[in-house]
Amino acid sequence: MRVTVYAILKDYFDSSFNLEEKFSSVEELKNKLGQIKPKSAAVLNACRFAVNDEFVNLDFKIKEDDSISILPPASGG
Amino acid sequence: MIASPSYLPPVVDSFEYISDKPLDIVGLLAQSRDPKAGALVLFSGDVRDNNIGKEVAYLEYEAHTSLASKMIREILEEAIVKWNLNLAIAQHRTGKVGVGESAVVVITSSPHRKEAYQANRHIIDRIKHEVPIWKCEVFADGTKQWGNNCNCSTITGKADQHIYETSIEEKI
Numbered sequence: 001m002r003v004t005v006y007a008i009l010k011d012y013f014d015s016s017f018n019l020e021e022k023f024s025s026v027e028e029l030k031n032k033l034g035q036i037k038p039k040s041a042a043v044l045n046a047c048r049f050a051v052n053d054e055f056v057n058l059d060f061k062i063k064e065d066d067s068i069s070i071l072p073p074a075s076g077g
Numbered sequence: 078m079i080a081s082p083s084y085l086p087p088v089v090d091s092f093e094y095i096s097d098k099p100l101d102i103v104g105l106l107a108q109s110r111d112p113k114a115g116a117l118v119l120f121s122g123d124v125r126d127n128n129i130g131k132e133v134a135y136l137e138y139e140a141h142t143s144l145a146s147k148m149i150r151e152i153l154e155e156a157i158v159k160w161n162l163n164l165a166i167a168q169h170r171t172g173k174v175g176v177g178e179s180a181v182v183v184i185t186s187s188p189h190r191k192e193a194y195q196a197n198r199h200i201i202d203r204i205k206h207e208v209p210i211w212k213c214e215v216f217a218d219g220t221k222q223w224g225n226n227c228n229c230s231t232i233t234g235k236a237d238q239h240i241y242e243t244s245i246e247e248k249i
Contacts, residue, residue: 011223072211074210
């Protein structure tokens with residue numbers, strides 16, 4: 001599973017990394033990342049998640065070869 | 078560029094909604110002119126030299142380019158239908174954007190000005206609130222700050238609930 005993070009999340013994680021561990025859902029992945037870097041938990045809770053350029057809900061079932069983007073609240077413009 | 082089906086020219090698929098180069102406002106304006114449109118509104122979001130009382134050196138923008146491009150295109154297509162526009166285009170910068178430079182441009186045109194104005198505000202609101210683009214402010218004192226959100230959450234209490242200026246206006 002490939003994970004890519006953006007903006008403020010890069011203060012806590014590499015911008016893109018592979019995870020060997022299997023996660024059944026996006027929520028499980030989110031919780032795990034929040035445990036690894038507790039300071040990121042508040043941001044992670046406000047994030048949207050996308051798999052292969054489509055937004056997904058927290059209960060989305062992750063497949064091994066999925067590419068997951070974690071998107072903090074937008075601040076463009 | 079996306080043009081209304083009733084007013085060709087057709088959709089240009091290669092349009093760059095996200096650009097890492099300075100936005101060519103004059104060029105975008107020139108290609109937006111349409112003899113069937115009596116009103117053209119151009120909004121440019123420019124980089125201010127100050128924020129929260131601090132001097133801003135420059136902004137650094139980042140985007141999920143493929144998703145952001147897809148979303149901007151969908152926002153434009155919806156606006157064209159809703160306000161029956163002749164044209165709607167939008168382009169957002171990534172990378173380092175200096176004070177006084179344009180970070181985002183939205184152009185709308187319609188037979189009369191009301192629709193072009195309304196659609197333009199709607200489009201920029203949605204781009205700011207929904208599209209995966211982020212700004213990092215770099216201040217003159219060397220500190221930096223990622224934009225946490227578009228600030229709507231301080232009022233709505235939810236990161237995914239936004240305030241749209243156009244909807245407020247329409248209620249008035």
